[in-house]
Amino acid sequence: MAVLLLAEVSAGELALDATAKAATAAAKLGDVTILVAGPKAAADVAATISGVAKVLVAEDAAYANGLAENLADLVVSLAGDYSHIVAPATASAKNVLPRVAALLDVMVISDASGVVDGDTFERPVYAGNAVQTVKSSDATKVITFRTSTFDAAACSGSAPVEAATATADSGLSSFVADKVAESDRPELTSAKVVVSGGRGVGSEENFALIEKLADKLGAAVGASRAAVDSGFAPNDWQVGQTGKVVAPELYIAVGISGAIQHLAGMKDSKVIVAINKDEEAPIFQVADFGLVADLFEALPELTDKL
Amino acid sequence: MKVLVPVKRVIDYNVKVRVKADGSGVDLANVKMSMNPFDEIAVEEAIRLKEKGVADEVVVVSIGVKQAQDTLRTALAMGADRAILVVAAEDIHDDIEPLAVAKILKAVIDEEQPKLVIAGKQAIDNDMNATGQMLAALLGWGQATFASEVAIEGDTVTVTREVDGGLQTIAVGLPAIITADLRLNEPRYASLPNIMKAKKKPLDTKTAADLGVDVTPRLTVVSTAEPAGRSAGIKVGSVDELVAKLKEGGLV
Ligand SMILES: Cc1cc2nc3c(=O)[nH]c(=O)nc-3n(C[C@H](O)[C@H](O)[C@H](O)COP(=O)(O)OP(=O)(O)OC[C@H]3O[C@@H](n4cnc5c(N)ncnc54)[C@H](O)[C@@H]3O)c2cc1C
Numbered sequence: 001m002a003v004l005l006l007a008e009v010s011a012g013e014l015a016l017d018a019t020a021k022a023a024t025a026a027a028k029l030g031d032v033t034i035l036v037a038g039p040k041a042a043a044d045v046a047a048t049i050s051g052v053a054k055v056l057v058a059e060d061a062a063y064a065n066g067l068a069e070n071l072a073d074l075v076v077s078l079a080g081d082y083s084h085i086v087a088p089a090t091a092s093a094k095n096v097l098p099r100v101a102a103l104l105d106v107m108v109i110s111d112a113s114g115v116v117d118g119d120t121f122e123r124p125v126y127a128g129n130a131v132q133t134v135k136s137s138d139a140t141k142v143i144t145f146r147t148s149t150f151d152a153a154a155c156s157g158s159a160p161v162e163a164a165t166a167t168a169d170s171g172l173s174s175f176v177a178d179k180v181a182e183s184d185r186p187e188l189t190s191a192k193v194v195v196s197g198g199r200g201v202g203s204e205e206n207f208a209l210i211e212k213l214a215d216k217l218g219a220a221v222g223a224s225r226a227a228v229d230s231g232f233a234p235n236d237w238q239v240g241q242t243g244k245v246v247a248p249e250l251y252i253a254v255g256i257s258g259a260i261q262h263l264a265g266m267k268d269s270k271v272i273v274a275i276n277k278d279e280e281a282p283i284f285q286v287a288d289f290g291l292v293a294d295l296f297e298a299l300p301e302l303t304d305k306l
Numbered sequence: 307m308k309v310l311v312p313v314k315r316v317i318d319y320n321v322k323v324r325v326k327a328d329g330s331g332v333d334l335a336n337v338k339m340s341m342n343p344f345d346e347i348a349v350e351e352a353i354r355l356k357e358k359g360v361a362d363e364v365v366v367v368s369i370g371v372k373q374a375q376d377t378l379r380t381a382l383a384m385g386a387d388r389a390i391l392v393v394a395a396e397d398i399h400d401d402i403e404p405l406a407v408a409k410i411l412k413a414v415i416d417e418e419q420p421k422l423v424i425a426g427k428q429a430i431d432n433d434m435n436a437t438g439q440m441l442a443a444l445l446g447w448g449q450a451t452f453a454s455e456v457a458i459e460g461d462t463v464t465v466t467r468e469v470d471g472g473l474q475t476i477a478v479g480l481p482a483i484i485t486a487d488l489r490l491n492e493p494r495y496a497s498l499p500n501i502m503k504a505k506k507k508p509l510d511t512k513t514a515a516d517l518g519v520d521v522t523p524r525l526t527v528v529s530t531a532e533p534a535g536r537s538a539g540i541k542v543g544s545v546d547e548l549v550a551k552l553k554e555g556g557l558v
């Protein structure tokens with residue numbers, strides 16, 4: 001079986017961690033070809049991912065901003081050679097792969113967390129309250145893989161890089177602007193440690209307490225939906241059912257009650273610490289170490305003592 | 307301009323989900339069902355477009371069991387003008403896949419000719435996040451998913467999208483599909499008088515067969531299981547104790 005893996009490219013650079021995690025899942029299915037819709041330099045990085053047979057690169061202005069219509073057309077133009085078309089379950093791939101699937105008249109398997117065999121996959125449903133095993137009867141399987149459940153493939157390979165023929169710009173949509181926050185912190189979905197704040201943090205200014213602890217630990221910063229909705233934190237920090245799914249070595253939840261929609265995004269973390277002033281907060285039911293305390297006292301002290 | 311909003315009847319987001327002991331699925335009997343939260347946001351956005359004079363009619367569509375008409379009535383009570391129920395399942399446990407939903411929606415759209423479709427980003431039961439994108443593909447329309455801001459001017463809709471690195475703004479020519487993210491708006495509650503009025507608004511019923519769509523699933527659910535459990539650990543009495551535990555575990 002042959003697998004086409006759509007690489008995650010952001011601002012012209014390969015998102016190596018996400019792509020290498022999807023490569024681990026893809027390798028269970030067959031020979032992996034990575035498709036990089038972006039610069040040759042990004043394809044060269046993809047070529048280092050171990051176990052990859054080949055890298056295809058389509059360098060064209062039509063793909064520069066991840067527009068779904070153009071990317072889907074490109075993937076579909078190559079689809080005939082593959083039994084599986086896969087990608088990491090990023091916002092970008094979740095935008096593109098369902099479109100690819102519909103163009104091929106097949107279902108998409110979103111957010112797969114396990115590979116049983118070439119037709120059969122596991123995926124969480126109901127905010128992770130149930131895990132379904134689904135068997136596909138489609139000729140081509142189109143799958144996004146949940147990155148938090150696969151380890152990244154090593155990077156000691158040197159696959160050949162070949163050019164793929166670019167498809168025409170569909171003209172259906174166009175790029176206007178990006179508002180991307182620059183940060184020196186590790187990325188949320190690949191960080192070893194994540195410190196997240198919730199509504200309990202109270203304000204955007206107070207979120208500095210969360211950020212200070214994160215910086216002390218070299219951690220990424222996350223947030224609950226309530227914290228994002230209240231404007232304490234940007235949207236791309238949201239962890240949960242409808243935000244990012246993380247599984248770091250250490251997740252520290254501060255002023256977060258632990259609604260199932262939040263747990264859906266972090267309950268596979270290796271160690272969970274919760275700091276909350278309400279000893280009944282549901283977050284304590286999943287926490288390895290719970291501290292019942294006022295975060296405004298506990299956080300500065302913790303940051304100090306680490 | 308006509309706006310069409312697909313709304314799904316799903317388990318209420320506050321309900322604790324129970325997996326059936328025989329692994330055949332999730333128990334939905336006698337469970338509170340509601341409109342998918344993202345679809346409330348989509349309906350709200352459509353109504354606001356109408357209030358601004360950009361849209362002149364809001365049509366809501368639901369696909370599934372006949373009980374989905376309750377969901378449609380809720381949308382009508384919020385302010386939608388007209389509803390279409392497409393009956394495609396008998397058993398409340400039968401979920402119609404996004405591909406089949408998209409095909410049914412395409413058939414409805416071929417008849418209704420809306421200029422804009424606003425769907426939810428994701429149904430909170432199957433967590434697929436697929437229908438809007440699939441529908442756009444079937445129609446050959448442009449798509450703007452995960453919208454947190456929508457502005458329509460002439461034949462173009464400018465949409466700010468929530469993406470992994472922050473926000474992206476794109477422009478899409480109409481007709482187009484938008485999928486609503488959480489921060490697009492805060493949906494209104496239906497008032498009692500509007501709930502009464504909604505009972506008189508038109509609700510058409512069709513079947514998937516009327517529209518010529520085969521809803522046989524492509525993905526067979528082999529089994530449904532409880533996720534690996536996680537048990538509560540310990541409470542620490544102080545920050546010092548927490549620091550000691552983290553150091554013990556080699557975590558810091
Ligand atoms: C469709 C849908 C999708 C959703 N998706 C997500 C998602 O992806 N991610 C997500 O997180 N949520 C999501 N939610 C929202 C979720 O249901 C909860 O509303 C949200 O997670 C609550 O956030 P919170 O814990 O920060 O706020 P709250 O529930 O208000 O909890 C705040 C906590 O802070 C504590 N606190 C207050 N002050 C202090 C203090 N001084 N010191 C210590 N503790 C303090 C309180 O005891 C409380 O436990 C979604 C909801 C819906 C309907």
Ligand SMILES: Nc1ncnc2c1ncn2[C@@H]1O[C@H](COP(=O)(O)O)[C@@H](O)[C@H]1O
Pocket residue numbers: 311312313314315342344345348367368369370402404407424425426427428429430432433434435436437438
């Ligand atoms: N059975 C359905 N009836 C009406 N709308 C639906 C249905 N299924 C999905 N949708 C729409 O598609 C969106 C995304 O659903 P999904 O792709 O299943 O996650 C929902 O928020 C709805 O707007």
